[in-house]
Amino acid sequence: MAGHNLTVDAGTTSVALDLPVLESAAGLTLVGADSTGEPFSEEFQVGFPITEDTDFTFEADPFASTGGTIEHSGNITLGLGEAEVTLGDFSIGFDAARVSETASGFFVADTLDDGLGLEVLFDVGAPGNVAADSEELTISEADLLLAPELAEALGSPDLAGADVGDTRVDATVTEPEPTTAKNVIIMIGDGMGWEIARAAAIQEAINQGHEGNTLSDFYTEGTGAGLSFQNLDGYAVATTSGTYIDGDKSNSALEGDTLERETGVSYQFSKVTREIEHLKYIPNQSKNK
Incomplete structure (x- = not known):
């Protein structure tokens, strides 16, 4: 399966937030969640459906991201003091620059317009288990780590990298459509020079009722028109020898x-x-x- 790209098609990403840690460390509380997804188990508070906008591709053996993102629907509302902020339509992507001793390079971004004005909210820790084949992709036992961007917005940059929950991806996979071979047909009219082709085109035009007394009434440059082969896509005039005399x-x-x-x-x-x-x-x- 090495070197063979697969694409995530559908599924659910389950999320479990460590609410006591979020509240004590960052002052965040969970106000509510709005999602139609079913979480993997009771260990998770909410499941976010993977949408058709997903274009995440990967190689299965060994598992490696090759591009795109996993898009979701649904949102959560967090309380921050007396204020509330709604985050959602989450996007999971991969950025090699975010890889660290604890972070896998995968991240969770918020795509809604919200009061925090952020994109990346969490980094995803190195998963304890990845099962990937041509039908399914499961990423489990992965920690949710507070991203530096969110920690900075909360006024606590030292919290960057703090473990604030867990996530799990259960997705179905599709294989790319096989590439259809294309035949290229080159037709070469050898021995019929530009002037001869023009003469034949003029005669054909006259046969069709076109009137003219000079070459300008027909054409004096370009590939011309009037003959069947002059209407072919990609038709061009070429020479089989050089135009210089004696080099x-x-x-x-x-x-x-x-x-x-x-x-x-x-x-x-x-x-x-x-x-x-x-x-x-x-x-x-x-x-x-």
Whole structure:
């Protein structure tokens, strides 16, 4: 199963808060909880359903997070002195930077807008048991540790890392859909140059009733249109040989007027040849003197 990513699909995360510790250390009390989830056992006070927004992926053997978060619905309300704050729609993620001697790198974040203005509330301690396969993921015997962010907000930074409860994740797992192979078909029309393709396209356009007296009435650049292969996705014009004559980059077959020279002959050579041929037919004026 190594190297094979699996995705959490659904399930429940159960939470047990150590209320005496929270109250004595941080002055927090549990006012109430609102969740439709069923906790794993009576040892836990509340269960939060895992929602479809979850995109947490992992490798099963050995267990390792590969990305995403486990999203939940439901909330709890805590009392802080005379004030109350509601936290919920919790998100469990992994951050390697949060790994310590006691913290696993997993954390619990609050995604509701609340008076504390926090995100990360708890770090998750190293779990005592992880069972993962292609059907289920169970993370159990994991402590809830007060995150430095929450400890700072409570005015007691020394409480960071304090064990204030336990959590357990029981989730179903899905395997990713197999990747479907794609066939790539390349069609090469060899021997049909740009001018020939344009001539055929113009004839086809005329056959279809298009009228025109000059090339500009059809097209003078680009890949053109009118023939079936010119409408294919990814259609392009290419050459199977270089355009330089005799390896000289200053001597290109693309320079000058392609209609006034031999195929494969450079502009400079063609121009000189025409001038020589022209001189042959100039009368020798010296004989008339």
